[in-house]
Amino acid sequence: MLDTHISHQPISVMTAVNFGELKLSRNPAETLVAFSIGAGIGVTMYDPVIKVGGLLNFVLPDSSTMSSSQAQFHPFMFADTGLAAFSDALHNIGAKTDNLKVVIAGGAQIMDQTAAFNIGHKNHQAVTSYLGEKKLAVHYADIGGIFMRTLRLDIGNGDNLIQTLGQTEAKV
Amino acid sequence: MTNVDDIISGIDTLRPIPPVAAQIMALAEDENSSMSEIADLIVHDPSLTASILKICNAAYFGLSRRVDSVRDAIVLLGLDEIIELVLLNATAENFRDEPDGYGLGEGELWQHAVLSAYAAKILAESHGFTSQKHLVFTAALLKDIGKIIMGRFVAFSYEKINILVHSRGYSFNEAEKEVIGINHEELGARVGQKWRFGDQLIYMIRHHHMTDKTARDDPETALVYLADIICMMIGFGTGVDGLAYRFYSEVLDRMKLTEKDLQNVIFDTGQRRQKLDKLLYLV
Numbered sequence: 001m002l003d004t005h006i007s008h009q010p011i012s013v014m015t016a017v018n019f020g021e022l023k024l025s026r027n028p029a030e031t032l033v034a035f036s037i038g039a040g041i042g043v044t045m046y047d048p049v050i051k052v053g054g055l056l057n058f059v060l061p062d063s064s065t066m067s068s069s070q071a072q073f074h075p076f077m078f079a080d081t082g083l084a085a086f087s088d089a090l091h092n093i094g095a096k097t098d099n100l101k102v103v104i105a106g107g108a109q110i111m112d113q114t115a116a117f118n119i120g121h122k123n124h125q126a127v128t129s130y131l132g133e134k135k136l137a138v139h140y141a142d143i144g145g146i147f148m149r150t151l152r153l154d155i156g157n158g159d160n161l162i163q164t165l166g167q168t169e170a171k172v
Numbered sequence: 173m174t175n176v177d178d179i180i181s182g183i184d185t186l187r188p189i190p191p192v193a194a195q196i197m198a199l200a201e202d203e204n205s206s207m208s209e210i211a212d213l214i215v216h217d218p219s220l221t222a223s224i225l226k227i228c229n230a231a232y233f234g235l236s237r238r239v240d241s242v243r244d245a246i247v248l249l250g251l252d253e254i255i256e257l258v259l260l261n262a263t264a265e266n267f268r269d270e271p272d273g274y275g276l277g278e279g280e281l282w283q284h285a286v287l288s289a290y291a292a293k294i295l296a297e298s299h300g301f302t303s304q305k306h307l308v309f310t311a312a313l314l315k316d317i318g319k320i321i322m323g324r325f326v327a328f329s330y331e332k333i334n335i336l337v338h339s340r341g342y343s344f345n346e347a348e349k350e351v352i353g354i355n356h357e358e359l360g361a362r363v364g365q366k367w368r369f370g371d372q373l374i375y376m377i378r379h380h381h382m383t384d385k386t387a388r389d390d391p392e393t394a395l396v397y398l399a400d401i402i403c404m405m406i407g408f409g410t411g412v413d414g415l416a417y418r419f420y421s422e423v424l425d426r427m428k429l430t431e432k433d434l435q436n437v438i439f440d441t442g443q444r445r446q447k448l449d450k451l452l453y454l455v
Contacts, residue, residue: 019406020442038407038415059406059442065432066439077442110401110419111343116431117421119405119438146337146415148407165275165412167338 017042017055020077024054024089028156035150036165039120041079041106041127041143042151045086045136046158047095054090055153058082060119061126079126087134102136103160103172105151107143120144140172176353182321183363186266192217193262194367200255200306201370207251214258215242223261224254232450252305256293259310260286260455263317271323273330274411279452281319284409286452289313291441292399298437299427304392311376311396318359318377325352330412337416344413345381357381381417394423402434402441 012029019040023032032055034042039059046053056076063071063078075081090100104127107120115121124143131138142149142162152161162170189197196213199205214220221242228245229238239245246254267282274281292312296305326333329351336347348355361378369377372392379387380396387393397420404415424434 019408019445036407036410038410039405040407060435060438062435065435070439074439074443077439108405108407108415110404110415110417111341113419114421117419117424117434119435148410148414165414 017057019057019059020074022054022056022076022082022086022089024052024093025155026050026052026093030155031152032155033150033152037106037149037151038108039106039123041104041123042149043083043086043127044101044103044151044153044160045090045095046101046153046155047090047099048101048158049096049099050094051155051158052090052093052095053101053153053155053158054086055151056082056086058123061122079123079130083127083130097134097136100136101139101158102131103140103151103153103162104138105142105149105160105162108145108147108149111146140170142170179321179325179352179354179359180362183359183366186317186320186363189262189367190220192220193258194369196255196258197262197310197373198370200259200310201373203303210255211242211246211251214254220258220261224257227257227261227454228254230454232454255306256289256309257455259289259306259313260451263313264455266317266320269320271320273323273326273328274319274413276409276411280409280411281316282409283448283452284403285313285316287406287408287441287445287448288315288396288399288403290444290448291402291437292395294437294440294444295395295398298433299395299429301391301395307373307376308392308395308399311373311380311392312399314364314373315360315377315380315396315400316356317363318356318361321363322348322352322354322356322359334412343381343383343418344416345383357383382420382423383418388420388423389426391427394427397423398427398429398437399441402438405438406442406445408445 014031017023017032017034034057043056058079061079063081071081075085107124109120147164150163160172199210267285270278289309289312292308293305296308332351333347336342345355357378361374364374364377376393376396379393382388382397404410
């Protein structure tokens with residue numbers, strides 16, 4: 001006889017947010033995850049009131065250093081265009097700026113990486129300046145060092161998990 | 173300290189590169205070799221021909237008609253692409269396994285190897301080294317072959333290596349050398365010697381982290397080095413060693429690579445990375 005029991009628990013899903021991607025979700029059973037972030041930065045923004053959030057996984061600080069078509073077709077590769085699109089998308093689905101919980105992780109550096117070539121540092125500056133302009137406080141930042149990181153956002157409760165390969169794990 | 177001879181004897185556990193691929197590598201390294209010599213080598217090897225045709229006919233390449241001969245494949249995809257497929261096909265088997273010790277998942281070392289190879293090619297083409305692009309591609313692809321053997325020794329000594337890297341400012345390869353007595357670059361060069369790679373290819377594998385100052389003057393080795401650090405920054409197929417390698421800005425200065433150039437190469441490599449997953453499992 002067939003088992004007729006139907007689970008009312010939603011099936012949990014994990015969605016990878018690859019390098020140069022932005023994903024948003026309102027599915028409480030979904031976890032967004034950016035694996036192995038290097039010099040790029042993973043940014044999560046979450047509105048706990050309406051329980052929606054997203055994850056941006058960008059790798060370069062400034063789209064204006066590229067040709068306009070590169071930035072136009074790949075806005076999520078860059079801090080400036082990626083963050084602007086992220087804020088707009090959250091706003092469009094009803095999130096309020098004042099509610100947003102922001103977590104950033106990544107911006108790693110090669111050892112002795114000098115200023116001009118230090119993409120990780122520039123990415124951090126770019127995200128900090130954008131968030132400052134929008135008056136968005138960073139709830140938690142895990143930035144720099146020589147580590148690879150994985151960043152997760154649980155849409156159900158807004159928790160972030162940051163894992164540093166071979167090192168630490170933080171739930172924030 | 174582990175006996176270095178024991179580690180070196182681990183080279184015998186690798187699956188040697190098929191002779192025809194080794195010949196193609198040698199020709200690709202030789203500036204005077206002709207493209208038709210390389211094509212002939214492929215055509216005259218039935219098993220390699222079969223593999224290449226199978227790969228070329230996969231949906232990935234989106235060809236409008238079925239390819240039945242290597243000559244056809246060369247016409248449709250170009251000889252460069254075919255040579256790259258031969259090289260990927262010849263090295264895939266060794267790299268696919270999950271090496272212990274570096275904290276890499278299954279296939280991640282392979283992902284890093286292949287993306288580095290394409291990054292090196294992007295750099296070679298954009299910085300006037302087109303005649304050397306196959307050599308640079310091959311060196312970037314094979315640069316971490318030593319890690320396959322080193323992995324279990326790194327796993328055994330990981331705590332010590334970790335302390336040197338995170339408390340005493342060692343780079344990962346410096347720490348490998350200090351703790352184990354040999355690092356993955358030296359071991360990779362030993363593999364190259366055993367498999368009779370050309371001298372230049374061995375040199376590039378041996379010095380791909382540029383610890384030796386004189387290597388920083390060698391432009392082809394510099395391309396492999398840059399490709400590697402770009403993939404580390406992108407974070408593709410990188411393990412517990414993370415970004416724990418040294419950055420030498422003089423290498424970029426000598427290549428006349430500006431900050432904008434570096435960002436452009438990261439962007440182009442990133443684009444390549446998004447298309448790579450399908451290719452990785454074809455070869």
